[in-house]
Amino acid sequence: MTIPRFWREIKQRYKGIGVECGNCQRVYFPPREVCPHCRRESIGKMKERELTGKGKVITYTEIHEPMSDFKMMTPYIMAIVEMDEDVRMTGQLVDIEYEDVEPGLEVDVTIRRLGEESPSGIIYYGYKFVPIR
Amino acid sequence: MKSSKEVGIKGYAGYVPRYRISPTEIGEVWGKDGARMGKGLNIQSKSVPSPDEDVISISIQAAKWAVKRAKLRGEDIGAIYVGSESHPYAVKPTATIVAAAVGATPYLTAADYEFACKAGTAAFQTCMGLVASGMIKNGMAIGSDTSQGAPGDALEYSAAAGGAAFIIGADDLIAKINYTTSFTTDTPDFWRREGQKYPSHGGRFTGQPAYFKHIAGCTNVLFEETGTEPDDFDYAVFHQPNGKFPVKIAKKMGFTMEQIGPGLLVPRIGNTYSGAVPLGLAATLDVAEPGSRILVTSYGSGAGSDSFDIEVTDRIEEIRERDVPSVEDVISNSVYISYAMYAKFREKIDRGEW
Known part of the structure; x- marks a missing residue:
């Protein structure tokens, strides 16, 4: 990932900023320019919405053949979470x-x-999920 | 030092990684009687950060919780200072990433601090000054570390990870900071040179002329200038490099185990360096009553101490209910790991080129 590409997505990665359609109030993450339900009705009405960060696991799996950034944590769990x-x-x-x-x-x-990009490169931070205890 | 305007704490939170290792497990690898070592240090386990945790992630978690507890928005924060001796970047501030994560950017001042184990309390004092002068409304002071001892070194039994964030302001206070003092000298008891992975220390020299002299010196000045004595405080938090030193200094100065108990976390999580006193204070605030008075004295090698006279307000009860875990909740969620796993987590294994 290039630095500018990561940097552009900081709001989504650190704060969970998605968008809400001003027409039907559906929330999208990552943000969309246009609501797929309301289409042209939503143009100019998509506004930023910060997610609460809370949700429930819908489904999950354990990864045993990781990408290089995840080797230190293998096996690790990936989950699809339905947010509030x-x-x-x-x-x-x-x-x-x-x-x-x-x-x-x-x-x-x-x-x-x-x-991280490399041992001398930038470190990427972003969201993961933890159980609420 | 008394600020010209009333300042204090508006919100706080602590975070400690989930993993633990015992002194027995460490001792077994290095041919030492780890259980005895642990007993001598009064440490039963120390916290270990997972491979995806560092000072930035720990600081962000504590900061987000503190903002939530204080019922503030990110843009209400006018300054963020993060004190640590294990910032992930040598150049590129931790504070900027924390600021982005809590939504405080771009209209704030921010910087990283380093003063061994007392960088967090130095951040408190900076925020107090900025708030008291009216330059900012709210500032955030964070103390956070993922410290390491060289493999086999005595420090390996205690160096742990954790941190806490405090929001300093002038209104809606959950605790007033009545007074603060500092005591600073040039004492080379513990250091790490640029580019070195592990710190060096002066062994027993870290005790009497370093920790004990500075903590006592700083606390005594606070007693003198405020006309107080140990009996005036309900609780006390001293820097805790191990479980032995804070107990010894507390007894010597006339404090009881009941006073230091709630803030003495080192036996369960180890020495969290810049996070140690802030976490101890957070745990104490978790149990304090309105009107409780807390004495806090940090210590950072090199060397210096900061003391604070803190008085809890009625508002403490209100913010406890706000969906943020207590320090006890966070600490009690723990899992023990082996030395092999610990060596992997802490990058002590040369992986070659992956």
Whole structure:
């Protein structure tokens, strides 16, 4: 990932800023320019909306063949989470063992290291999920 | 030092990584009686950050919770100072990333501090000055570390990870900071040179002429200038490089175990360096009553101490209910790991080129 590309997405990665359609109030993450339901009706009405960060696990899996940034945490859990705003996000689920995860598990967003460019390059931070205890 | 205007704490939160390692486990690898070592240091386990945690992620978690607890918005924060001796970048401030994560950017002043274990309390004093002078409404002071001891060194039994964030302001206070004092000298008891991965220390020299002299010196000045004595305080938090030093200094100065108990976290999580006193204060605020008076004295090698006379207000009860875990909640969620796992997590294994 290039530095400018990462930098452009900081608001989404650190703060979970999505958008809400001013026409139908549906929330989208990552942000969309146009609401796929309202289409041209939504033009100019999409406004920023910060997600609460809380949600429930819909489904999950354990990854055994990681990308290089995740080798230190293998095996690790990826989950699809339905957020309180009725929008789904995919992210790593940390601070829990695989056998303790189940659909419906309540989770919260946390900011962790996602990886790094290289040992001398920039460090990428972004959202992951942790169980609410 | 008394600020010209009343200042204090509006919100706070602490965060400690989930993983723990015991002194017995460490001792086994290095041919030492770890259990005895742990007993001597009064440390049963120390916290270990997972591979995706560092000072930035720890600071962000504490900062987000503190903002939530104080019921503020990110843009209400006019200054962020992060004190640490293990900032992930040598050049590129931790504070800027924390500021972006809490939504405080761009109209704020921010910087990173380093003063061994007392960088966090130095950030408190800076925020107090900025708030008291009217330059900012709210400032955030963070103390956070993921410290390391060289493998096999005595420090390896205690160097841990954790941090806490405090919002300093002049209104809606949950605790007033009545007074602060500092005591600073040139004492080379512990240091890390540029480019070195692990710190060096003067062994027993870190005790009497360093920790004890500065903590006592700083606390005594506070007693003198405020006309107080140990009995006037309900609680006390001293820097805790191990479980032995703070107990010894507390007894010597006339404090009881009941006074230091709630803030003495080192036996369970190890020495969180810049995070140690802020976490101890956060844990104490978690149990304090309106009107409780707390004495806080930090210590940073090199060397210096900062003392604070803190008085809890009625508002403390209100902010406890706000969906933010207590320090006890965070600490009690823990899992023990092996030395091998610890060595992997802390990048002590040469992985070659991945």
